[in-house]
Amino acid sequence: MVQATNLGFPRIGAQRETKKIVESFWAGKVNEQALDEAAVKLRAENWKLQKAQGLAQIPSGDFSFYDHVLDHSVMFNVIPQRFRHLPDGHERNFAIGRGIQKPATETQEKVDIEAQEMKKWFDTNYHYIVPEFETNQTFHLGPKIKTLEEFNEAKALGIHTRPVVLGPLSFLLLGKAAKNSVGLELITLLPKLLPVYEELFSKLAQAGADWIQVDEPILALDLADAVIGHFQETYTRLTAAAPQLKFLIATYFGRIGSNVSFVKNSGVAGLHIDLVRASEQLEHVIANINQTQVLSLGLVDGRNIWKTNLANALKIAQTAVASLGSDRVFVAPSCSLLHTPVTLKFEKRLASKHPELFDWLAFSEEKCKEVHTLVHALNHGAESVRAELADNARSIDARRTSSHTTNSAVRQRLEAIVPDQLRRRSGFSERQAKQHQAHPLPEFPTTTIGSFPQTKEIRLARARFTKGEIDEAAYNEFIKKEIAYCVSEQEKLNIDVLVHGEAERNDMVAYFGERLEGYIFSENGWIASYGSRCVRPPIIFGDVHRVKPMTIAESVYAQSLTSKPMKGMLTGPVTCLQWSFVRDDIPRSVVCNQLALAIRDEVVDLEKAGIIHIQVDEPAIREGLPLRSVDFNFYLQWAVDAFLLSTTGVQDTTVIHTHMCYSDFQDIFQAIIRMDADVLTIENSKSDMRILGAFSTHGYTAEIGPGVFDIHSPRVPSTAEMKERADAMLKYIPRRNLWINPDCGLKTRGWKEVRESLTNMVAVAEALRAIKEA
Ligand code: MET
Numbered sequence: 038m039v040q041a042t043n044l045g046f047p048r049i050g051a052q053r054e055t056k057k058i059v060e061s062f063w064a065g066k067v068n069e070q071a072l073d074e075a076a077v078k079l080r081a082e083n084w085k086l087q088k089a090q091g092l093a094q095i096p097s098g099d100f101s102f103y104d105h106v107l108d109h110s111v112m113f114n115v116i117p118q119r120f121r122h123l124p125d126g127h128e129r130n131f132a133i134g135r136g137i138q139k140p141a142t143e144t145q146e147k148v149d150i151e152a153q154e155m156k157k158w159f160d161t162n163y164h165y166i167v168p169e170f171e172t173n174q175t176f177h178l179g180p181k182i183k184t185l186e187e188f189n190e191a192k193a194l195g196i197h198t199r200p201v202v203l204g205p206l207s208f209l210l211l212g213k214a215a216k217n218s219v220g221l222e223l224i225t226l227l228p229k230l231l232p233v234y235e236e237l238f239s240k241l242a243q244a245g246a247d248w249i250q251v252d253e254p255i256l257a258l259d260l261a262d263a264v265i266g267h268f269q270e271t272y273t274r275l276t277a278a279a280p281q282l283k284f285l286i287a288t289y290f291g292r293i294g295s296n297v298s299f300v301k302n303s304g305v306a307g308l309h310i311d312l313v314r315a316s317e318q319l320e321h322v323i324a325n326i327n328q329t330q331v332l333s334l335g336l337v338d339g340r341n342i343w344k345t346n347l348a349n350a351l352k353i354a355q356t357a358v359a360s361l362g363s364d365r366v367f368v369a370p371s372c373s374l375l376h377t378p379v380t381l382k383f384e385k386r387l388a389s390k391h392p393e394l395f396d397w398l399a400f401s402e403e404k405c406k407e408v409h410t411l412v413h414a415l416n417h418g419a420e421s422v423r424a425e426l427a428d429n430a431r432s433i434d435a436r437r438t439s440s441h442t443t444n445s446a447v448r449q450r451l452e453a454i455v456p457d458q459l460r461r462r463s464g465f466s467e468r469q470a471k472q473h474q475a476h477p478l479p480e481f482p483t484t485t486i487g488s489f490p491q492t493k494e495i496r497l498a499r500a501r502f503t504k505g506e507i508d509e510a511a512y513n514e515f516i517k518k519e520i521a522y523c524v525s526e527q528e529k530l531n532i533d534v535l536v537h538g539e540a541e542r543n544d545m546v547a548y549f550g551e552r553l554e555g556y557i558f559s560e561n562g563w564i565a566s567y568g569s570r571c572v573r574p575p576i577i578f579g580d581v582h583r584v585k586p587m588t589i590a591e592s593v594y595a596q597s598l599t600s601k602p603m604k605g606m607l608t609g610p611v612t613c614l615q616w617s618f619v620r621d622d623i624p625r626s627v628v629c630n631q632l633a634l635a636i637r638d639e640v641v642d643l644e645k646a647g648i649i650h651i652q653v654d655e656p657a658i659r660e661g662l663p664l665r666s667v668d669f670n671f672y673l674q675w676a677v678d679a680f681l682l683s684t685t686g687v688q689d690t691t692v693i694h695t696h697m698c699y700s701d702f703q704d705i706f707q708a709i710i711r712m713d714a715d716v717l718t719i720e721n722s723k724s725d726m727r728i729l730g731a732f733s734t735h736g737y738t739a740e741i742g743p744g745v746f747d748i749h750s751p752r753v754p755s756t757a758e759m760k761e762r763a764d765a766m767l768k769y770i771p772r773r774n775l776w777i778n779p780d781c782g783l784k785t786r787g788w789k790e791v792r793e794s795l796t797n798m799v800a801v802a803e804a805l806r807a808i809k810e811a
């Protein structure tokens with residue numbers, strides 16, 4: 038019999054329960070016990086829901102308060118030195134993710150510890166906490182073995198689950214060497230790590246687990262032969278040590294390719310592959326597993342919200358069943374449903390306002406149901422689920438033939454794009470000279486990345502406006518006051534290039550989506566982004582175009598309040614694409630160009646309105662990079678072209694800024710250079726300067742502001758600490774090109790810490806200016 042399975046369920050809760058309780062804990066409003074109880078309740082609900090949808094193998098251990106990679110670090114005792122003196126428990130674990138700062142008290146010294154680095158999880162907008170390993174790293178299981186506890190918790194509810202762990206190779210190789218262990222080859226730690234995995238697996242076996250899911254997402258990357266050799270040895274050893282367990286190695290987000298070679302003789306019982314991202318790999322994988330191994334088919338898109346074309350998926354599954362036999366086939370979502378919202382149940386507004394479009398969607402709960410329907414059809418014949426299949430076919434067909442998804446004017450404008458629309462009038466050095474002359478700034482100009490604290494008052498006003506409790510005029514008045522406050526605060530802080538603060542924006546992508554045609558919005562379609570933070574990606578269902586200006590009024594108003602330059606603030610086309618749920622019926626590159634034309638119109642309108650600094654944020658450009666290097670160029674070509682299309686409609690004297698954060702830029706230097714922005718502000722404070730050297734060797738000549746402090750942490754950095762960073766930057770960046778700014782926007786912070794941090798930051802610029810060039 039084919040089995041219906043799942044790789045992971047969203048951990049945030051249908052009403053973001055996890056976020057709420059975690060943040061209450063941070064605020065000191067609830068204790069550890071309340072936190073644990075809330076999690077127990079949510080896990081039980083998730084397991085029951087998946088069971089009710091008909092899944093046979095349900096994951097456990099997929100829950101996390103903050104991040105599952107962090108949970109593994111804690112479970113294996115990979116606690117960096119600087120956190121080790123803190124008592125074991127939630128507070129320490131959160132400190133690893135967020136950093137911690139506490140003033141001294143009579144009984145305790147002050148605490149001030151930087152968070153661990155955070156990085157994007159493959160090509161998603163989920164962020165994981167990068168494990169930090171030391172040369173003399175030891176591993177052991179602590180008293181709390183999270184995976185085991187959660188397995189037992191489900192067992193107590195009468196639900197037999199499949200524990201999920203991050204595999205040892207991915208855990209190690211997604212990590213980094215701690216500062217005190219420069220030069221450490223991570224792989225050399227493998228022999229020390231494996232005994233701990235063995236111990237964990239034997240404990241799970243004793244507790245009654247049969248299948249375990251071992252995620253090795255790095256198998257979707259280009260791996261050296263040596264690494265595949267390590268996979269071979271590792272799994273031969275682990276499976277031999279736990280003969281009672283059946284190992285399912287899970288890969289996702291791309292093809293496994295030649296990395297599959299270790300699977301056959303590794304002792305593992307099965308392999309999961311992503312057939313949404315890489316449907317072409319089925320035959321190759323079937324040919325490369327052994328006669329007894331199970332293949333788990335990732336047929337339901339875990340990264341998007343469209344209904345699965347069940348007829349197509351069924352055909353693929355039938356091919357697999359025909360060659361493997363039904364006992365050797367599982368059906369599953371393509372990856373963990375972590376990246377999909379929880380349920381459509383609460384989407385009342387979409388259902389009533391856009392019933393036609395609503396009918397095209399499936400969130401996690403509905404996706405579990407799809408898996409079940411597929412499996413039922415495979416096991417009992419399509420007839421047995423005739424109504425479900427017919428309903429699905431009708432919906433898929435309705436979407437394919439809908440008149441709402443195409444706009445001929447948009448298509449024509451796309452056809453007419455010419456190369457000149459992808460170029461500034463002059464090269465950077467000529468522009469820089471003109472810009473400095475037309476709008477001189479002090480040396481080491483200070484600026485921020487755009488957003489200022491999204492306070493309770495702002496969120497409340499927006500909620501009241503959305504509910505109709507206050508009218509548009511009142512809401513606009515409120516926003517104007519917020520803008521005025523933000524501008525005056527920046528003037529007090531003596532920042533050089535100001536921003537309006539983005540008070541009116543709920544989210545940097547949704548805000549634009551709401552003002553463009555071609556989008557719809559869920560009310561509750563949240564997915565995890567980092568820590569307790571969730572995002573609600575808008576949904577692009579049709580051709581995108583701008584109907585009227587989107588940001589001009591706010592920027593012009595903000596500029597009217599100050600004689601300092603006001604930076605216009607837009608989200609770039611690639612980021613709008615990357616952070617939306619995107620239609621899958623036309624290429625992403627086409628959707629991206631539609632977005633680019635809309636942003637281009639806005640950039641030109643800002644310039645016309647007298648805004649001379651315009652920032653087009655592209656924090657997600659690296660995130661969209663394919664996982665395999667052979668696919669890089671194709672993506673970078675269209676992505677950078679789209680950025681250029683959006684930004685090059687201006688005069689030489691207009692300063693185009695862009696901003697990127699939280700990713701490795703190593704692979705995309707050439708692309709960043711080709712983006713041809715005048716100023717680039719990038720995240721840097723957590724990455725130990727390693728990017729900067731590369732920027733200079735790759736010939737980056739434009740102006741650059743590598744962030745001097747980390748905004749994801751409530752910790753206030755001192756001037757000395759930031760100055761040290763800036764000094765280090767000056768080793769790589771000529772002083773006329775260096776900007777001083779934070780890593781990213783300040784919207785998640787509070788005003789008090791923002792004021793303190795920025796005061797210290799401006800002092801850095803002043804100190805640098807005081808030291809004249811030698
Ligand atoms: C994730 S990048 C954020 C950029 C945006 N302008 C902000 O400051 O919030």
Ligand SMILES: [Zn+2]
Binds near residue numbers: 781
């Ligand atoms: Zn950012």
